[in-house]
Amino acid sequence: RQAIEAAWPGLELIVLPDDPAARLPAEVLERIDFAYFSGDVYPEYSRSFFAATQGAPNLRWLHTFNAGVDNPVFRRFLDRGVVLSTSSGSTAQPIAQSVIGGMLMLARPFLRWADAQRRRAWEPVPASEAPADLAGQRMTVVGLGAIGSEVARLARAFGLEVTGVRRSPRREGDPVERVVPPGELPALARETDWLVLACPLTEETRGLVSRDVLAALPRGACLLNVARGEVVDEAALIEALATGHLGGAYLDVFTTEPLPPDSPLWGLPNVIISPHNSAVAAGNERRATEGYFLPNLARMRAGQPLVNEVR
Numbered sequence: 001r002q003a004i005e006a007a008w009p010g011l012e013l014i015v016l017p018d019d020p021a022a023r024l025p026a027e028v029l030e031r032i033d034f035a036y037f038s039g040d041v042y043p044e045y046s047r048s049f050f051a052a053t054q055g056a057p058n059l060r061w062l063h064t065f066n067a068g069v070d071n072p073v074f075r076r077f078l079d080r081g082v083v084l085s086t087s088s089g090s091t092a093q094p095i096a097q098s099v100i101g102g103m104l105m106l107a108r109p110f111l112r113w114a115d116a117q118r119r120r121a122w123e124p125v126p127a128s129e130a131p132a133d134l135a136g137q138r139m140t141v142v143g144l145g146a147i148g149s150e151v152a153r154l155a156r157a158f159g160l161e162v163t164g165v166r167r168s169p170r171r172e173g174d175p176v177e178r179v180v181p182p183g184e185l186p187a188l189a190r191e192t193d194w195l196v197l198a199c200p201l202t203e204e205t206r207g208l209v210s211r212d213v214l215a216a217l218p219r220g221a222c223l224l225n226v227a228r229g230e231v232v233d234e235a236a237l238i239e240a241l242a243t244g245h246l247g248g249a250y251l252d253v254f255t256t257e258p259l260p261p262d263s264p265l266w267g268l269p270n271v272i273i274s275p276h277n278s279a280v281a282a283g284n285e286r287r288a289t290e291g292y293f294l295p296n297l298a299r300m301r302a303g304q305p306l307v308n309e310v311r
């Protein structure tokens with residue numbers, strides 16, 4: 001609140017009550033022309049926020065703390081002509097760290113050590129079963145945006161060779177050895193030890209990691225998915241993990257969320273599951289407000305185009 005008031009003195013700031021049952025009086029709703037959904041994302045609050053702002057007849061701009069806006073609630077604002085902007089990028093660091101954490105758990109014997117620890121068993125991994133060196137392994141990152149670029153940057157510190165999949169060619173400063181267009185993914189899969197998904201869900205990316213792409217990965221390769229569940233053929237993924245074709249997976253997103261209790265993914269060894277929670281970090285709200293909302297507020301005030309505007 002202080003930061004917003006300092007950025008735009010004299011702006012009337014209405015803080016929506018943290019109470020799902022609260023209703024704003026019509027004369028207050030009429031005075032709202034900008035709204036910031038600032039990240040109290042528990043469902044009751046979200047519902048009351050969206051119900052209130054949807055009923056604001058003069059709302060012109062909605063900025064959200066979220067990165068992705070595939071939730072249908074956002075479409076309703078776009079359809080009535082409200083400008084929508086996101087904080088895409090504000091959670092890239094913690095998500096990339098979760099991806100690297102998942103990779104390290106699979107690359108080093110953490111799952112085995114943790115299992116032995118729970119049994120109070122001293123079971124060193126013998127040299128004959130030593131895991132492969134990480135340095136020199138090949139990572140493919142689909143979606144070289146805020147998250148994918150941060151994953152690539154961190155992975156290179158471990159000596160991985162990173163290839164990005166993107167429609168536009170390699171640019172100066174890209175944290176990858178090479179960039180290939182999406183059409184080359186099936187061929188690239190054959191040379192991929194770690195397949196990272198960090199692209200948006202679009203008609204082009206739905207089912208992109210098909211049964212064929214999974215089959216093309218070398219035996220023992222691992223999948224790290226923080227994009228959306230629908231980017232992968234989940235039935236084929238389960239099969240590839242169960243047969244041992246894939247060495248493991250770190251999965252934050254699923255075709256159906258919450259992941260149903262009877263999903264085979266829960267019980268597969270070498271699968272690490274986080275409940276669409278890879279982004280969780282105390283600094284997210286500050287990063288979204290300072291890095292995205294306030295700069296956009298200044299742009300809105302100056303009549304300039306917004307950053308991360310959804311079209």
Ligand code: NAD
Pocket residue numbers: 067068088089091092095142143144145146147148165166167182198199200201202204205226227228252253276277278279
């Ligand atoms: P971003 O917009 O910065 O990056 C997305 C990148 O994907 C862009 O560079 C875009 O050009 C690229 N892309 C689009 N279509 C592609 C395709 N067909 N093939 C290859 N690349 C393609 O977004 P971001 O902040 O990095 O987030 C990426 C996605 O991750 C989001 O759209 C969202 O679905 C997902 N996400 C998940 C979580 C989570 O909690 N797991 C949180 C934030 C975002």
